[in-house]
Structures are given as structure tokens and as C-alpha cells.
Amino acid sequence: MTDLQWARISNDAFNVALFAYLAAMVGYFAHLAFKRDVIWQVSRAVAVVGVVANLVSIVARGLAADRVPWGNMYEYSSLLALLVVIGALVVVEGVYGVRSLTGFALMFSVLTMAVAVSFLYVGPGPLVPALNSYWIKIHVQAAIWGSSLFALGGIATMAYLVVDRVERRKLEALGSRTPPPIMGGALDLGATGDAPADLVPDTAEDVETRPPRRRLVPSAAVLDRLAYRIIALAFPIWTFAVIAGAIWAQEAWGRYWGWDPKETWSFITWVVFAGYLHARATSGWKGRRAAVIALVGFVSLLVTYYAVNLWIVGLHSYAK
Amino acid sequence: MGTVSAPQRLTLRQSVALVWRTLRSMRTALILLLLIALASVAGSLLPQWPNSPERVLQYRADHEIWGTFFERAGLFDVFGSWWFVLLTALLFVSLVACLVPRTRALWRTLRTPPMQAREIDAFPLYAEASVAAGPDQAIESARRVLRRRGYRVARDPARPALAAEKGSAREVGSLGFHWALILLLAGVIYGKGTGFSGLIAVVEGQTWVDAEANYDGTIRAGRFFSGEFTGIGLRLRDFGSDFLRTGQPMDFVSRVDLLDPDGSPIRREEIRVNHPAKVEGLWIYQSSFGWAPVIEVAAGGEVVASGPIVMDRDPPPEGVPEFAMPWRGVVKLPGGGSGGLDRAVELELWPDSRALTALLGGGEPQAMLVEFDPIIRFTVWEGALGDLSTNRLDTTGLEEGASGIVGAGRTADLSDGGALAAGDRGSGATISFPELRQYSVFQVGRDAGVPLVLAAAILILVGLLPALYSSRRKVWVRADPDGDGAVLRVGGLAMQRKPQFEEEFDRLIRALASAAGGTPTPEPRPVEGMPGEPEPGEPEKVQTP
Numbered sequence: 003m004t005d006l007q008w009a010r011i012s013n014d015a016f017n018v019a020l021f022a023y024l025a026a027m028v029g030y031f032a033h034l035a036f037k038r039d040v041i042w043q044v045s046r047a048v049a050v051v052g053v054v055a056n057l058v059s060i061v062a063r064g065l066a067a068d069r070v071p072w073g074n075m076y077e078y079s080s081l082l083a084l085l086v087v088i089g090a091l092v093v094v095e096g097v098y099g100v101r102s103l104t105g106f107a108l109m110f111s112v113l114t115m116a117v118a119v120s121f122l123y124v125g126p127g128p129l130v131p132a133l134n135s136y137w138i139k140i141h142v143q144a145a146i147w148g149s150s151l152f153a154l155g156g157i158a159t160m161a162y163l164v165v166d167r168v169e170r171r172k173l174e175a176l177g178s179r180t181p182p183p184i185m186g187g188a189l190d191l192g193a194t195g196d197a198p199a200d201l202v203p204d205t206a207e208d209v210e211t212r213p214p215r216r217r218l219v220p221s222a223a224v225l226d227r228l229a230y231r232i233i234a235l236a237f238p239i240w241t242f243a244v245i246a247g248a249i250w251a252q253e254a255w256g257r258y259w260g261w262d263p264k265e266t267w268s269f270i271t272w273v274v275f276a277g278y279l280h281a282r283a284t285s286g287w288k289g290r291r292a293a294v295i296a297l298v299g300f301v302s303l304l305v306t307y308y309a310v311n312l313w314i315v316g317l318h319s320y321a322k
Numbered sequence: 323m324g325t326v327s328a329p330q331r332l333t334l335r336q337s338v339a340l341v342w343r344t345l346r347s348m349r350t351a352l353i354l355l356l357l358i359a360l361a362s363v364a365g366s367l368l369p370q371w372p373n374s375p376e377r378v379l380q381y382r383a384d385h386e387i388w389g390t391f392f393e394r395a396g397l398f399d400v401f402g403s404w405w406f407v408l409l410t411a412l413l414f415v416s417l418v419a420c421l422v423p424r425t426r427a428l429w430r431t432l433r434t435p436p437m438q439a440r441e442i443d444a445f446p447l448y449a450e451a452s453v454a455a456g457p458d459q460a461i462e463s464a465r466r467v468l469r470r471r472g473y474r475v476a477r478d479p480a481r482p483a484l485a486a487e488k489g490s491a492r493e494v495g496s497l498g499f500h501w502a503l504i505l506l507l508a509g510v511i512y513g514k515g516t517g518f519s520g521l522i523a524v525v526e527g528q529t530w531v532d533a534e535a536n537y538d539g540t541i542r543a544g545r546f547f548s549g550e551f552t553g554i555g556l557r558l559r560d561f562g563s564d565f566l567r568t569g570q571p572m573d574f575v576s577r578v579d580l581l582d583p584d585g586s587p588i589r590r591e592e593i594r595v596n597h598p599a600k601v602e603g604l605w606i607y608q609s610s611f612g613w614a615p616v617i618e619v620a621a622g623g624e625v626v627a628s629g630p631i632v633m634d635r636d637p638p639p640e641g642v643p644e645f646a647m648p649w650r651g652v653v654k655l656p657g658g659g660s661g662g663l664d665r666a667v668e669l670e671l672w673p674d675s676r677a678l679t680a681l682l683g684g685g686e687p688q689a690m691l692v693e694f695d696p697i698i699r700f701t702v703w704e705g706a707l708g709d710l711s712t713n714r715l716d717t718t719g720l721e722e723g724a725s726g727i728v729g730a731g732r733t734a735d736l737s738d739g740g741a742l743a744a745g746d747r748g749s750g751a752t753i754s755f756p757e758l759r760q761y762s763v764f765q766v767g768r769d770a771g772v773p774l775v776l777a778a779a780i781l782i783l784v785g786l787l788p789a790l791y792s793s794r795r796k797v798w799v800r801a802d803p804d805g806d807g808a809v810l811r812v813g814g815l816a817m818q819r820k821p822q823f824e825e826e827f828d829r830l831i832r833a834l835a836s837a838a839g840g841t842p843t844p845e846p847r848p849v850e851g852m853p854g855e856p857e858p859g860e861p862e863k864v865q866t867p
């Protein structure tokens with residue numbers, strides 16, 4: 003096949019993926035609303051179709067351009083969307099058995115891809131010389147893997163903050179009638195079928211050890227820990243990405259660090275998430291405060307990813 | 323900390339202790355980290371002197387009051403400002419203050435054997451197993467099983483019992499990681515402090531020598547730079563570039579000879595983007611490139627100026643590609659004009675003359691990516707030249723003379739701008755353009771801290787993994803006599819990742835029992851969150867008092 007045909011295939015598959023994600027997202031939200039397993043199964047299948055199309059689009063793009071398919075913002079976005087959905091399906095649903103976040107992950111990917119086709123599209127073409135190094139290939143991969151996990155961590159954190167608030171409200175409402183649960187009082191949350199132990203922060207951590215429960219939205223404690231796990235997974239990958247970037251900068255520009263906006267923002271993201279990890283070990287900063295730091299990290303990630311390339315001038319800007 | 327009573331003044335010792343305690347606390351580290359992040363935000367949003375001085379000047383011109391304020395506050399050079407350095411210094415002092423006691427504690431833990439426990443069944447995980455072996459034998463086999471699984475094991479001297487521990491990798495990794503941050507800083511300071519970097523432009527066929535004067539004042543040196551240069555030579559044999567039709571550069575390469583100070587060749591290199599040359603601790607990078615026409619000016623048959631002129635371009639106006647801009651340069655001839663005045667010839671090079679033709683014909687600006695019938699438009703100026711060192715001409719107060727065009731391999735008359743045939747000396751003052759060459763700009767620098775920084779970066783990664791993913795686990799085993807055999811009582815405790823440990827514990831019991839010839843009767847017990855115990859994935863110790 004010719005380059006042009008591959009490019010066509012890539013673009014078509016991209017659109018298929020985008021619409022599959024969109025449909026799957028609607029499905030997952032419907033599942034949240036109606037709690038029917040069959041909706042979940044269908045949505046999941048549609049999401050998998052999206053993943054396959056996304057993958058096809060990326061591979062075809064590489065064949066069209068005759069190089070690795072992660073050389074500009076459009077291509078990064080496609081890869082990021084793919085990894086976020088895979089992460090949601092494999093890590094969040096698969097490993098941790100939490101289904102309620104996948105819809106939000108799909109929403110993130112849909113937005114990423116929509117922005118990519120509308121504003122960032124460029125045809126497949128060769129790389130500028132500065133980007134033509136194997137360190138950049140490694141660096142970009144690590145950065146996108148780290149970003150996708152941070153994004154999932156950010157989604158879990160937001161969910162945690164929302165659920166935590168709801169739980170607190172419920173506790174307050176019940177607090178006047180029943181003894182506080184920490185004192186061992188029984189707590190009936192009625193229709194939601196929530197187990198009281200879940201509301202007791204100190205024992206919430208063992209939820210995983212119990213038989214899986216038919217709860218769609220997990221407790222705040224579970225979400226908090228899920229967010230932590232994902233961010234703890236992302237952090238070393240991001241660290242590696244920054245280091246690989248520095249090695250590349252040393253090769254390409256003669257300095258491993260120069261406070262270029264892209265470098266500065268990836269450093270900010272790194273420092274903020276390091277702050278999050280410390281906050282979780284600091285009394286008085288656990289829980290909601292730490293979660294807010296993680297959210298700041300998420301915003302910082304978005305700035306690193308979009309704002310720097312699109313609005314802030316720097317050496318990296320030709321990568322867009 | 324609250325013990326200091328108000329009226330009493332702190333002694334020096336007390337205040338030092340207070341500062342030290344504050345710095346040791348995790349909260350201080352956290353706040354410092356967030357402050358550094360905040361400062362960096364400012365550094366990325368405002369233009370910075372080291373990265374883009376033109377934009378700082380522009381900003382200051384546009385925003386008079388804020389510009390002055392930001393300048394005073396160091397916000398145009400955040401990463402070099404005293405307060406950023408102070409924040410970083412505080413963070414690192416805090417880091418050391420954390421690390422010293424933690425390292426000591428780790429050292430102690432690693433050297434003391436695991437503590438024996440009396441009430442084994444009081445631990446969160448507990449199981450029993452009847453085994454065929456006698457108590458001593460059973461404990462011996464348990465010791466082997468645990469050792470094989472990477473536990474540190476201590477036998478109880480008084481009883482058939484043991485205590486075992488695993489997972490100090492977490493603290494070792496965490497400490498390694500944090501110390502590596504200090505190593506990183508040391509590497510950065512050492513490298514930047516003793517290093518330098520500068521820009522050099524070398525024309526094809528010319529040789530450049532590493533000496534201070536040859537950097538044209540572009541050197542940026544560290545505070546502790548020795549001021550010594552290698553005398554290494556670099557001869558640019560030729561330069562090649564490759565473009566797409568869009569003007570996107572594909573590749574540029576400088577083919578160079580590296581020379582010893584005595585001029586003998588060391589080796590040939592191809593320097594390209596992403597492929598610097600390294601010689602004697604110098605790193606030489608491809609930076610940019612341009613055109614350098616060889617120009618000869620003659621007066622009365624004698625050559626008064628000759629050589630390649632390194633040219634540059636004006637920034638392109640909106641919508642015009644950079645490569646569509648002509649290249650500019652000047653030949654300055656002090657005393658070369660009429661009546662003892664200075665003379666200067668301003669040059670405008672069109673490496674691809676088709677672009678000029680097209681432009682003059684009312685066409686679009688065209689990118690000039692290759693050499694094609696290059697031509698130079700020139701204008702003669704006379705008057706007092708002033709500064710001779712710059713390659714730009716300030717024409718105020720100068721009188722404009724003739725102007726004309728000279729093509730590659732041609733000669734033109736400087737008094738009327740007219741073209742001359744070969745051998746024709748015209749009015750006596752002539753300009754010739756024998757050939758067009760390219761020059762290549764290299765960034766040359768030295769940073770002896772790079773290996774240290776790289777080592778630190780690797781250590782950071784290597785330390786981070788166990789610090790985040792491993793967990794500390796403790797196991798106690800006691801064997802009580804039971805008929806011919808024994809009953810193994812096993813207790814377990816994990817500081818992090820409790821659910822995983824529960825599964826591991828199950829497997830461990832089975833291994834312990836089968837090693838001593840028996841079957842386990844595990845008592846399923848949920849992991850209990852003990853008051854004050856950290857959640858999984860969290861460090862067990864908090865430094866805050």
C-alpha cells in the first residue's frame with residue numbers, strides 16, 4: 003500500500019475510534035444510571051472496538067510516515083487516548099474491579115482526540131532533525147505512559163473527592179441519630195447497601211480482601227487508595243521520562259536542563275506529585291488535602307501537555 | 323516544640339535545635355516542594371533573561387510598571403534569583419536533616435536481629451500447623467524456608483522460636499532515592515560551576531581554535547571556571563543540509579577534522595543535530611548555519627579586503643518563511659573611501675537568485691533552500707564608520723554611494739555599481755564574489771558534572787522502585803511440642819500492602835508446614851487496621867514530631 007493509502011486508513015480508523023469511545027462513554031454512564039450488567043458488557047465491547055481502531059490508526063500512521071508514530075501533538079494525543087482507555091479497562095476495571103471510572107476515562111480520551119483532530123492535525127511527515135533520536139522515542143513513550151496513568155489517577159482522585167463529600171454528608175445527616183461509626187455503632191445507609199465499615203477510614207483498607215461486592219461506586223477509601231496506587235505507578239515512569247528527556251537534551255542541545263517551558267512544566271508536575279506522595283505520609287495532610295494536591299498535579303500535567311506546546315514559546319514548540 | 327515559654331529568650335542552641343526540628347519535619351519539606359513548584363510556574367509564564375532576553379525587553383517596554391516590579395523581584399530570572407536558590411537550599415538542608423537520622427536508624431535496624439515476640443497469636447495474621455518434626459527441627463526447617471524467601475531470621479536463644487523480617491529494601495530505596503537527589507544537586511553545581519559554554523561560527527575551509535578570544539564574547543562560564551582552554555582545533559571541511567520542499571530541515575551535518583593544539587589531526591567527525599562530537603571534555607554541538615560568500619574588494623589593482631563574510635538574516639515579517647529572507651553582511655574598509663573617509667559595502671545575499679527574480683516580478687517570497695546562481699546586491703557607504711567590530715552597519719551620518727549587483731564568479735565596479743568583464747579594472751575600486759561558502763555554528767561547552775548527574779538520575783530511579791512498591795513484613799514462628807511432633811504457631815504483620823501479604827502468608831504457612839512434614843490449619847483472620855497504623859502504600863514512619 004502507498005503512504006497515502008496508509009494515511010487514509012489511519013484517519014478513518016481514528017474517527018472510528020473516536021466514535022466508539024463516545025458511544026462506549028454514553029454506555030458506561032448509562033450503566034452508572036441504570037446499573038444493568040448487560041449495558042456494561044456492551045459498552046465494554048464497544049470500548050474494545052475503539053481500542054482496536056485506535057491501535058490500527060496509530061500503526062497505519064507510522065507506516066504512512068515511515069517512522070515511529072509519535073512525533074507531534076496529534077500523534078501524542080492519539081496514543082494518550084489509547085493508553086488512558088487501556089489503563090481504565092485493564093488496570094482500573096481489571097485489576098481493581100472498579101467499573102464506575104471507565105466512563106470518565108473515555109470522556110477524557112474523547113476530548114483528547116476531539117481536540118487533536120480539530121486543532122492539532124498535521125499530515126504524516128518526517129521528523130525535524132532534533133526529534134530524530136532514539137532517546138526522544140523513549141522519552142515520548144515514557145511521558146505518554148506516565149501522562150495516561152496520571153490522568154487516570156486524576157480521575158480517581160476527583161471521584162474520591164466527590165464520594166468523600168457524599169459520605170461525609172450522609173455521616174453528618176446520620177450523626178445526630180446514631181452513635182458515630184468509629185465507636186462501633188451500626189449504620190444503615192439503606193438503599194445504597196453500603197457496608198458501614200467502609201466509612202471508617204482505619205479499616206477501609208481491607209475492603210479488597212473481602213469477597214467482591216455488588217457496589218458500583220466504591221467507597222471513598224477505596225477510591226483514595228486506587229488513586230494512590232495509580233499515581234505511585236505513574237511517578238517513576240514520569241521520573242524516567244524526565245530523565246530520558248534530559249539525556250536527549252544533552253545530546254541535542256548541549257545541556258541536560260535549561261528551564262525551557264516544557265522542561266519547567268514537567269518539573270512542576272513531578273514536584274507536585276512528589277508533594278502528593280509526601281502529603282499522604284504527613285499527618286494532617288492525608289485524605290482530602292493530599293487529593294487536592296493530586297488534582298493540582300493533574301492540572302499541571304494538562305498544562306505541560308497542551309499549554310506549553312500551544313501557547314508558551316520554547317524550544318519544544320516545534321514539536322507541535 | 324511548645325515548651326518554650328514566652329518571656330524567656332531562646333538560647334542560640336535552642337534556636338538552632340528549633341530550626342533543625344522544623345526542617346526535619348515532613349510538613350516543611352512538603353511546603354518547600356509546593357513553593358518551588360509555584361516559583362517555577364512564574365518562571366515559565368514570564369519571559370526569562372537566560373532563555374529569551376528579547377522577550378524580556380519587549381515585556382518591559384510593554385508593561386512599564388509591572389516590568390520594573392518583576393525585574394526587582396527577580397521574576398525575569400526566577401531560576402537564578404536569590405530566593406529560588408534560597409528555597410532550593412532550604413529544601414536540601416531539610417532533606418539532609420531528614421536523611422541523617424533516618425539513615426542512622428536504618429543502619430541500626432539492619433544490624434540488629436529481628437525482635438522475638440511472646441504472644442504470637444496476637445498478631446493480625448496467625449496460623450497453626452501440626453508437623454511431624456520435633457520443635458527444634460521444625461524451627462530449623464522454618465529458618466531455612468524463611469531464609470530462602472529472603473527474610474532475615476533470628477533464632478530465639480531460649481526457646482524453639484524465631485523472628486523474621488523482610489522488606490528493608492523499602493527504606494533502603496527511599497534513602498537511596500533521597501540521597502541521590504543530593505548527589506544530583508552536587509553534580510549540577512559542580513558541572514555548572516566549573517564549566518562554560520559558548521557559540522562559534524566556522525566557515526567551510528576555516529579552522530577554529532579553542533581559545534577565549536575565539537568565542538566572540540559569547541562565553542557563559544561558571545563561577546569556578548578555571549579559565550583554561552584546550553587549544554583543540556576544529557576545521558570545517560564542509561557543511562551539508564537537506565530540506566523538504568516545505569522548508570522543513572531534514573538534516574544538517576558538519577564534516578569536521580578535530581586537530582591537536584599543534585595542528586596534527588586527531589580524527590574526523592560528522593557533527594549533526596543529536597550527534598555532538600566529544601573531545602578532551604569539550605562537547606561540540608551543531609547549532610545553526612548560514613551563508614558566507616567570499617568577497618574580494620580591490621582598489622587600484624590591489625586587494626584591500628578579502629575573505630568569507632559570515633552573514634545573517636533579519637527576522638522574517640509575519641507570514642514570510644525564514645528561509646525566504648535574504649542574508650546580510652558588510653565589508654568595512656576604514657580609510658578606504660575618497661578623501662580618507664571610511665568606506666563600507668553593505669551586502670545582501672540571495673543564495674537562490676530565482677527567489678529575488680520572483681519577488682521583483684511581484685511573486686510570493688520563496689524559501690531559498692539550495693544554492694542556485696547566487697547574487698549579491700551591494701550598496702556603498704562613505705563617512706565615519708565608528709565601531710568596526712560588528713557585522714552590521716549603522717548608516718546614520720553616512721553618505722550613500724553606488725549600488726549594484728554582483729553574481730557568483732563576477733566582479734562589479736564600486737563607484738557606479740556596474741558589472742565588469744573579467745580582467746576589467748573599471749574605475750579602480752571593484753568588488754568580486756569568487757565563491758559562496760557555508761558556515762556552521764557550533765555550541766562548544768564543558769560540563770564535567772554530567773556523569774555525576776547521570777549516576778544520580780539512575781540512582782533516583784533505582785531507589786524509587788522499592789521505595790514505592792516493596793513493603794516491610796515480619797513473621798514470628800514458635801514450635802511447641804505436641805506428641806512426637808510439634809505445633810508450629812506462626813504470626814505475621816505487614817506494614818504496607820496488607821492484602822498482598824495475606825496471600826503471601828497463606829503460601830508461607832503451607833511451605834513452613836510441608837517443610838517440617840505437616841499440614842496447616844490456618845485460622846482465617848481479617849487484617850485489622852491498628853490504630854495509628856499507616857494505610858497500605860504509605861510510609862510507616864512520619865518524621866513529624
Ligand code: HEM
Binds near residue numbers: 279346348420861
Ligand atoms: C527534593 C525533593 C523531594 C522529593 C522529590 C521527594 C520524593 C519522595 C518520594 C517520591 C517519596 C516516596 C513516597 C512514598 O513512599 O509513598 C518520598 C518519601 C519520603 N520523603 Fe521525600 N522527597 C523530597 C524531599 C524530602 C525531604 C526534604 C524530606 C524530609 C523532610 C523527605 C522525607 C521523606 C520521607 C520521610 C519519606 C517516606 C519514606 C518512606 O518511609 O517510604 N523528602 N519522597
